């Protein structure tokens with residue numbers, strides 16, 4: 600996925616890691632948490648960062664005046680005739696919950712719209 604390949608992202612992750620480590624060393628957290636690595640270790644955040652399996656927004660949905668919005672509100676990919684995106688990649692921002700239910704809701708809504716807009720409403724969609 601190319602996580603932390605951009606220097607700005609690495610610097611932000613490192614700064615966030617340092618902040619977290621500093622907070623974790625204050626009372627009462629310092630009594631409850633295992634010892635943290637040396638605050639001067641510049642690579643700690645970079646060695647331990649995880650994505651937690653919920654990437655979204657690689658084809659994110661948005662208004663026409665948003666230069667980063669690849670798909671429109673119906674899931675159509677802008678600039679590609681007949682191409683649609685109906686999965687987690689269209690979710691504009693990481694939701695404040697896990698992604699599975701959001702994907703199902705998005706797929707049901709955009710899938711129904713896709714069938715209607717493309718005139719394929721009579722096509723049976725397998726529940727599997």
Ligand SMILES: Cc1cc2nc3c(=O)[nH]c(=O)nc-3n(C[C@H](O)[C@H](O)[C@H](O)COP(=O)(O)OP(=O)(O)OC[C@H]3O[C@@H](n4cnc5c(N)ncnc54)[C@H](O)[C@@H]3O)c2cc1C
Nearest residue numbers: 651652653654685686687688696697698699700701702706
């Ligand atoms: C380890 C892990 C744990 C997770 N745990 C949770 C959780 O507990 N709760 C939660 O809400 N979310 C969880 N998620 C996130 C959730 O699973 C995803 O957000 C969701 O599955 C994304 O749905 P999707 O339809 O966008 O993509 P996917 O579910 O990845 O579906 C993509 C499908 O496309 C197929 N495909 C790929 N390329 C091609 C191709 N060229 N031709 C044909 N088919 C292709 C793939 O085989 C796959 O079936 C977890 C994710 C991971 C990786």
